[in-house]
Amino acid sequence: MRLYGVVGWKNAGKTGLMERLVAEITRRGITVSTIKHAHHSFDVDHPGKDSHRHRVAGAREVLLASRNRWALMHELSVEDEPPLAELLGKLAPVDLVLIEGYKRDGHPKVEAHRAETGNPLIADDTIKAIASDTLTEADRPVFHLDDTASIADFILAEVGL
DSSP states (O other): OOEEEOOOOTTSSSHHHHHHHHHHHHHTTEEEEEEEESSSSOOOOTTTSSHEEEEEHSSSSEEOOOOOOOOOEEEOSSOOOHHHHHTTSSSSSOEEEEEOTTTSSSOOEEEEEGGGGGGOOOOOEEEEEEEESSSOSSSSSSETTOOOHHHHHHHHHTTOO
């Protein structure tokens, strides 16, 4: 599978860019899956629902299925967070996996940057381009944060699609 990441500091516009990229790239007939890294605890379940009750009772995994989708929840308990490579192995094959976060991993990335946050650029060797609301020059390609089509063109060229 081909991988490309979107990284940036908090409130840099990563999620909005990811959402627009998925829509743009799938509109072009390319299959896309996503992985989103969360630095905090999260839940896709709701108290009182059967699947939540199963987890609270101690189920290690709960698979919830319907005719529209299925979701597998795996409780880590005392296990370490799995590395990105392990999580990628759980995905069905697609043309491209877009990864939000995992800024320290070695896959190529676009950095989302908003001047108003006051954060410096990450701009390490894995950052191949910058998507910014104000930046116009850098030592790598720079796109306007809202120029989704050009960013998609860049990513697809980078991964050979």
